[in-house]
Amino acid sequence: MTVADFVVVANRLPVDRVEAPDGGEEWRTSPGGLVAALEPMMRSAHGAWVGWAGQPDVELAPFEIGGIDLIPVPLSAQEVAEYYEGFANDTIWPLYHDVIAPPQFHREWWEAYVTVNRRFAEAAASAAAPDGTVWVHDYQLQLVPQMLRELRPDVTIGYFHHIPFPAHGLYAQLPWRDQVLRGLLGADVIGFQRAQDATYFLTAVRRRLRYEVKGSAVSVPGDDGATRTAIARAFPISIDTAPYLELAARPDVRARAAEIRASLGNPDRILLGVDRLDYTKGIRHRVKAYGELLAEGRLDVENVTFVQVASPSRERVDAYVHLRDEIELAVGRINGDHDTMGHTAIRYLHQGFPREEMVALYLAADVMLVTALRDGMNLVAKEYIATRSDNRGVLVLSEFTGAADELRQAVLVNPHDIEGLKEAIMTAVEMPVKEQSRRMRALRRRVLDNDVAAWSSAFLRALDEVHPH
Known part of the structure; x- marks a missing residue:
């Protein structure tokens, strides 16, 4: 398997399967802003993108489109229902959007979320070159940074959170609140859309995990007794x-x-x-x-x-x-x-x-x-x-x-x-x-x-x- 100096990990691959003129199927790049932003770097740094191909119960070998290696992560229909539609979109999404709709808390959804996040982390660990950089994206994969750090302590890990992060009073409702914070703190840099989101995250870290927080820097203790610094701050996203x-x-x-x-x-x-x-x-x-x-x-x-x-x-x-x-x-x-x-x-x-x-x-x-x-x-x-x-x-x-x-x-x-x-x-x-x-x-x-x-x-x-x- 090829290894890449720069790896993007997102819930979805940046391609859609469409019908080809001859009636067969082919892959077409999705018109997303994230793809446009990262494409030049992916090409120059020999990049790889880890993600789900959008269809359940399909095992696909890695393939290449336009100079980017795509590494599909398989999901079963049950995992799509529990990890994606369940935990990501019926637990995290409403909770992180100020509980505009009531979030559902189900232990089997959480277990599916952990399982799938581990699968993504393992795929990223296999894809990253020694001392490479891995950039993880969004709320479906909040546990990946820590899991990846355990597998590959040599790589630099970034995480970007595309949706809001809730105030502590709301966040505290999540039964697995500490595990998610630790998951995110596996990253070297945790990016948010707004300064307010970063502040809410840092408050949760201070109150729940009792880690030392100075400005935007968190001292994260390791198993070996050493500490490392993770930075959490705002990087407002834009369009191409x-x-x-x-x-x-x-x-x-x-x-x-x-x-x-x-x-x-x-x-x-x-x-x-x-x-x-x-x-x-x-x-x-x-x-x-x-x-x-x-x-x-x-x-x-x-x-x-x-x-x-x-x-x-x-x-x-x-x-x-x-x-x-x-x-x-x-x-x-x-x-x-x-x-x-x-x-x-x-x-x-x-x-x-x-x-x-x-x-x-x-x-x-x-x-x-x-x-x-x-x-x-x-x-x-x-x-x-x-x-x-x-x-x-x-x-x-x-x-x-x-x-x-x-x-x-x-x-x-x-x-x-x-x-x-x-x-x-x-x-x-x-x-x-x-x-x-x-x-x-x-x-x-x-x-x-x-x-x-x-x-x-x-x-x-x-x-x-x-x-x-």
């Missing part, structure tokens, strides 16, 4: 801006944006929401606020249309099934009350779209509503800003997203406050062009200067400082 700038400038995409506006009856203002269908995204609150503005006559369907894209998500988890029903019921009621023959109040789309169509939607939208109840970062906000080369458009942004720390010129809002949300929507709808331009210029500067390549460089620099090669 190039494809968004390129698509936004393309005549066919701009023509499609005009077509979208025309198909909606050329309203004065188009409001847009783009989310995974998830209870953390605040879609219900947004729909409610918009419905009330129509009912009060402050907005009129002849002049304003709201487009909500809600891409399907975790459709086998009960909370998501109920959420879809609630949102579709609310949308149906508002449309029933306010639609005219020529205009629809809410155009609701429960489907995913290719990037070209998303950029056309961003260009068509006058107001972007990002009103998540809790979000690690929220890259949709940054995608919208990247496409607005005309410096027009308004971003309404929840204070409870990581993006709110950086994007201060957005119209910031507490999405739990429906009256406040209504006022923010009205501010955005009525904002003069001059003010839109002033705010958008500042937002664009921030997003274009701090892209995903800058994020990965900052993280890897920190890793190098802690553990220089």
